[in-house]
Amino acid sequence: MTTQSPGTPPAAFEAIGLTRSYDLEGVSVDALRGVDLRIEQGEFVAILGPSGSGKSTLMHLLGCLDRPTSGVLRVGGVDVSTLDDTRLAELRNQTIGFVFQSFHLLARTPALDNVALPLVYRGVGRSERRARAEAALKAVGLGHRMGHRPSQMSGGEQQRVAIARALVGDPQVVLADEPTGNLDTRNGEEVMNLLERLNADSGVAVVLVTHEPDVAARARRQVHVRDGLIELDSRSRTAPAGTTEGEVG
Amino acid sequence: MRTAEALRMALEALRVNRLRSTLTMLGVIIGVLAVVILVAIGTGAKNAVEKEIAGLGSNIILVVPGQVGLGAAPTQSRLDLTDVAFVRRVVGDPSKVTVAVNSGEPVRVGRNEVFATLTGTDENMPNIFDRPLRRGRYMSATDVDTRRRVTVLGSEVAAKLFGDVDPIGRQVTIAGVRFRVIGIYETVGSTFGVARDQEVHVPVTTAQRLIGLPRINGIAVGASGPDEIESLQSRVVAALDARYPDEKFSAVTQTQLLGTIGTVLSMLTGVLAAIAGISLLVGGVGVSNIMLVSVRERTKEIGLRKALGARQRDVLWQFLIEAVLLTTIGGLIGILLGVGGALLIQALSPVPAAITWWSIALAFGVSVGVGVFFGVAPARRAGRLDPVVALRSE
Known part of the structure; x- marks a missing residue:
């Protein structure tokens, strides 16, 4: 359907007729039933939907943690169906940063090492890893807590460490799965501000999966998923306005 | 990674x-x-x-009656001193052949008494076995030929009987017969459970008279080198087998034991x-x-x-x-x-x-x-x- 014209950069994600069905004790369950979705570089998109709508499945597919049953998925222009598990892991490592609802930090490992973990799998040397992890932690305002373990941190801080980890490898996209789900309003707000700022400053695309409409409203585009299909794809504000401080220029 | x-x-x-x-x-x-x-x-x-085996001496062949091996019953010896002379002729060098007759006997000095292994042997023993003296002398050919009542004591026997006193020239009573001490061996330890420091050596002729039997228990032959052992061993056994067609003889070497x-x-x-x-x-x-x-x-x-x-x-x-x-x-x-x-x-x-x-x-x-x-x-x-x-x- 969509072909890429020469000169324009490939879309961050491009899904065509994406389906995913699970086999649950002999019964086939269709979690996604044909999703077409294109997310450009630098976009800030919220994927919305009630639980069971298929939004988590979509997130896993976009994150290359799972493979579609049918359809085509291109990540940064690369068709993931052509990649084996090893190449898929490398693709995740290089193009996608994950932020999870329950943070998923190594509890007894210092923040700095948690943040540096993606670089370990990229084969980056120790001193460079430290330098980049330090920079990432400073960028999320945690320059003073680099030696702390997640167990010594508040939920908000932990999620910021997780965001630093998502950013340390310079990804094209940050996939955030209910990033505010385990946080109180104030910390949730802070995390959202951070994601917005990163999107605006560094141009990394942010794809946010949530079921909270007010969180989704912070994004410039909302993709509503229901029963395994995209129900509505709306661009609420075309111009940067409202809650965002706005991009200048 | x-x-x-x-x-x-x-x-x-x-x-x-x-x-x-x-x-x-x-x-x-x-x-x-x-x-x-x-x-x-x-x-x-x-x-x-x-x-222990190496401590015996080097290149030793032990000739005993009967078959040596696991499960073989000990054979009553019928060897006597004429057989030793025969083996000497077979070997060629008489000084490289010695003899042993063994018996457990009480040894006494005054009130001190120990139970020791009486070994009758001859003047060639030191040529074959590694048995250094601490004091005194080995028995001589004359001691053997004239059945002298002289003895060389193992270090432990000497220590138990005499304590700090120098035993050389003193009398010990072995199985009721008085012997004069002419030498003491160095401590050598035990071999195969035979406590060699608890032996008393006397001339083989004297021992036979004391025990009352003209038999000997075994003959030891010293080879001049490791290369000679095997040929010497088979030569001696073959000669003995020929001499006593209805009997079996065995010769074991250190190498075989080892x-x-x-x-x-x-x-x-x-x-x-x-x-x-x-x-x-x-x-x-x-x-x-x-x-x-x-x-x-x-x-x-x-x-x-x-x-x-x-x-x-x-x-x-x-x-x-x-x-x-x-x-x-x-x-x-x-x-x-x-x-x-x-x-x-x-x-x-x-x-x-x-x-x-x-x-x-x-x-x-x-x-x-x-x-x-x-x-x-x-x-x-x-x-x-x-x-x-x-x-x-x-």
């Missing part, structure tokens, strides 16, 4: 679960400890026996090591078990690592290194404790223990191997975990 990185991660994981890691290692530690100590004891026993005993003791050491090896194997099963638990427990961590870009082989490698590290550290501790234990046994007990490099190398190699062998299955399981499922696990 670099190996150094995986090593660091594995060490970290072991450190975090310190108690569990220690308990898991314990199985390997005990196994390696057992291998090192048991092999040390087996080797020590073998060395001790070999030293070979036989060495084989038996090596086998014993091998069996001990194998038994100890089984405990090492059980320790390996423990490692496998704990690693499986660890993989299950850390499913979420594995999912996260995969999401962040860990490849199957990165995760596999991490868990495999963890298992190998467990058994390797356990092996090293086991080797240290085993060497310490063997040294302790040697110092505090009569059991000889000799630490051998091959047993340490083997124990170390096996513990590393056990780690690889028993670590592969859990590590593969970890590597193959589906990141989506792993991340969801709670």
Whole structure:
């Protein structure tokens, strides 16, 4: 359907007729039933939907943690169906940063090492890893807590460490799965501000999966998923306005 | 991911679960400890026996009546001194042939009495056996020919009977007959349970009269070199067999004794090591078990690592290194404790223990191997975990 014209950069994600069905004790369950979705570089998109709508499945597919049953998925222009598990892991490592609802930090490992973990799998040397992890932690305002373990941190801080980890490898996209789900309003707000700022400053695309409409409203585009299909794809504000401080220029 | 990185991660994981890691290692530690100590004891026993045999002298052939071997009944000797003369002719060099007649007899000096092994022999004995004197002289040909009542005492007999007094020239009573002490042997220890320091040597002729039988128990022949042993041995046996067609004679050499005993003791050491090896194997099963638990427990961590870009082989490698590290550290501790234990046994007990490099190398190699062998299955399981499922696990 969509072909890429020469000169324009490939879309961050491009899904065509994406389906995913699970086999649950002999019964086939269709979690996604044909999703077409294109997310450009630098976009800030919220994927919305009630639980069971298929939004988590979509997130896993976009994150290359799972493979579609049918359809085509291109990540940064690369068709993931052509990649084996090893190449898929490398693709995740290089193009996608994950932020999870329950943070998923190594509890007894210092923040700095948690943040540096993606670089370990990229084969980056120790001193460079430290330098980049330090920079990432400073960028999320945690320059003073680099030696702390997640167990010594508040939920908000932990999620910021997780965001630093998502950013340390310079990804094209940050996939955030209910990033505010385990946080109180104030910390949730802070995390959202951070994601917005990163999107605006560094141009990394942010794809946010949530079921909270007010969180989704912070994004410039909302993709509503229901029963395994995209129900509505709306661009609420075309111009940067409202809650965002706005991009200048 | 670099190996150094995986090593660091594995060490970290072991450190975090310190108690569990220690308990898991314990199985390997005990196994390696057992291998090192048991092999040390087996080797020590073998060395001790070999030293005893070598301590007799070199290139000795012992000729005895009957068949020597396991299960063969001791044969009543019909050899006498004429046979010794016959063997002397066969060998050619009379000074390289000596004789032994043995009997247990009480030996007394005043009120001191010991029970000793009376050995009748002749002037050629020192030519063949390694039996240095501490004081005095060996018996002479004249002593033998004239049936003198002279004796050379083993060091222990001398010490028990005379204490600090110099026994040379003094009288001892052997089986009721008085003998004059002409020499004392150096302490030589025991061979095959024969306490040679508890012997008293007298001329063979005198001994035969004392015992009341003209028989001898055995003839010893000294070969001039290792190359001569075999031909000399067969020559002597063939000559005796020809002289007594209805009897059998055996000649055993040190080399044969060493070979036989060495084989038996090596086998014993091998069996001990194998038994100890089984405990090492059980320790390996423990490692496998704990690693499986660890993989299950850390499913979420594995999912996260995969999401962040860990490849199957990165995760596999991490868990495999963890298992190998467990058994390797356990092996090293086991080797240290085993060497310490063997040294302790040697110092505090009569059991000889000799630490051998091959047993340490083997124990170390096996513990590393056990780690690889028993670590592969859990590590593969970890590597193959589906990141989506792993991340969801709670």
